[in-house]
Amino acid sequence: MQPLLSVILLTLLISTQVKGETENFSIEQQINNVVRLSNHINLVNKATDAGCPFQPLPVPLPSPLPATVQDALATLEAQLGSQLKQSAAPGMAAGLTYRGQVLWTFGAGLKNTSQPLSVPDSTTLFRVGSVTKVLTAALLYRLADQRRVGLDDRVVDWAANFSMRNPFNPADDITLRQLASHLAGLPREAPCSNVACNFSSEQMLARLAPYSLILPPNTRPSYSNLGFSLLGHVLADFVLLNSSYEAAVSHYILQPLNMTQTGFEYTAAVQQAMAVGYYPSGAVAPLFSFGWGSPCGQAYSSVTDLLQLVSALMSPGDSGVMHAATSREMLLNLFVNADGVSMIGTPWESAYQAPYVVRSKGGNVDGYSALVSLVPELQLGLTMLWNGGVDEFAWANSSWSVLLPAFVSALSLLQPPVPLPPNISSYVGFYVLGPYTAQVFEKQDVLYLVLPPLFTVELAYLQASDFKIYIPPGAQTCMNGELSAFSDQLVTFGLDQSGLARNISLPGLAWGAYWSR
DSSP: OHHHHHHHHHHHHHEEEETTEEEEOOHHHHHHHHHHHHHHHHHHHHHOOOOOOOOOOOOOOOSSOOHHHHHHHHHHHHHHHHHHHTSSOSEEEEEEEETTEEEEEEEEEOSSTTSTTOOOOTTOBEEOGGGHHHHHHHHHHHHHHTTSSOTTOBHHHHOTTOOOBOSSOTTOOOBHHHHHTTOSOOOSSOSSBTTBOOOOHHHHHHHHTTOBOSSOTTSSOOOOHHHHHHHHHIIIIIITTSOOHHHHHIIIIITTTTOTTOBSOOOHHHHHHBOOOBOTTSOBOOOOOOGGGHHHHOOEEOHHHHHHHHHHHHOSSOOSSSOHHHHHHHTOEEEEOTTSSEEEESSOEEEEETTEEEEEEEEEETTEEEEEEEEGGGTEEEEEEESSOOOHHHHHHHHHHHHHHHHHHHHHTTOOOOOOOSOGGGTOEEEEETTEEEEEEEETTEEEEEETTTEEEEEEEEETTEEEEEOOTTSSOHHHHHHHTOTTOEEEEEEOTTSOEEEEEOTTTSTTOOEEO
C-alpha cells in the first residue's frame, strides 16, 4: 500500500485547492513528510509479511443452519458429554447465542444425584461464583454511561474514608477502573472470611486502613476479590447513596435485561430450582453467603439469563443497559501478558484463539463452576454452568476450537458483495489533477478507482455521492492497514444536477484537492 499512499499524498498535497483558493506548500516539506511516513510503513511491513486474518461479518444465518455449523454443534455436544463423564461435576448446562438469539442449548448429567432423571437445562439455576464480577463491572459501566460516575474516578473521590498503605508511591490513588480490572494492586482477599464477612462498608474501610498494597497501581494485574467487593460497595453505598449492592444490580442490570433467573438471595424457591452443588468427594456443598464480599461472587443464574447478558454486551446497538460505545469500552482488554496471547480486561480473562480474542470470565465457588465467554466481532457468546468443580477455561478453549472454525467457514460463504451504485455509468470515466489522471471503471460488478502509478482499489457504495475505499481481507498486514489509514477512507464525487460525477476528492487523505473531468 505504501507506493499508492505516497503518490496520493505527494500528488494532492503539492497542489491543494480549497473553495477556489490555492494553498501552496513547500514541496520539500511534502516530500519529507511522505518519505517519513513511507519509511515507517516499510518498517511495519518488514516486521511481519502476513496478511491480517479475515474476520467475517456476523450476517444472518439461514434456516436450516449451514452444515458446518450443525456438524460443529453435534461435535461439541459429544465433546461436552465426554468431558463431563471424566470430570467431578455430576451435571452441566450450556448455551450459545448468535446475533442476540439463542442458537443452541445443551444439558447433560444430573442436577441432583439422588434424582436419576434430573437433567439440567437452560433454566436450571447454578451458583456462578466470580461470574458475579461481570454484573459488578456492568454496574460500573452502566453508571458511567449515565454520567453518574467516571470510570477513572479515584476511590477516595467517593469513599473519602478509604485508605490503604502504599509503600510504592503514596501519591498514586486507586481508580474504579483499576478495581474492575485487577490493576489496583490490592491483596486477593478482604480481611475477613467468606462465611463470616458481615461488615458494613464503613467497618470494612476501617479494617482496610492498616493493610498495604501488594503492587503499585496500574502496573500489572493481580486477581483481587477484595477489589471487586470494594468496587460494588463504593457504587452502591457512596455513588447511589445507601443502596444495597444487590438492589443496585437488580435495578440497573437485571431488570432492564429481564434476567428473572438471576439474583443473590438463596430463598427456598431458588434452592428448589437449583442444581445441587457437589464437592469432588460427592458431598453436598453448603450455600454460604459472601456477606460484604457479595460483589465478587454471591450470584446465582441460569444459562438463559447469562446468554441474555452477553448478548446485550455484544449488541451493535444500544442494549437497554448502556450505549453501544460504552459496551465496546467494557469489552476492551487493558493488559496484555508477556505470553502475548492472554489478556485482562474489566473483568475479562481473555485469550487469543485465531483469528479472535475471546473474552471470558470464569467462576468457581464451593460445589459449582461457571463460564461466560464471548467473541464480540462475531456477536457469538457461550455460557457453561456445572454443579461441581472443573477447569472451565480448558472446556472453553476446546469448545471454541470446535466453534470458531465452523462459524468462520460458514460466514465466509455468506458475506455480502461490495455494494455498487444503481447508476454505475454516472461515475465511470477519467478525472484529471494537473499532470495526473485517475480512472474509475467497472468490471464484473466491481467498481474500481485507479490512481497513479496505476494502483487499483475497489470502491464500496455508501450513498449518491459517497463511496469508501475497500481493501480486500488479507491484502495488508493488520498494523499496516491501521497506520496507513487507507482502507475505509471516504471517496466523494461531485455530482451535477443530472447526477453525473464531475470530480473526485479524498477528504480523509488530502482535504480540499480534486480530480476533475
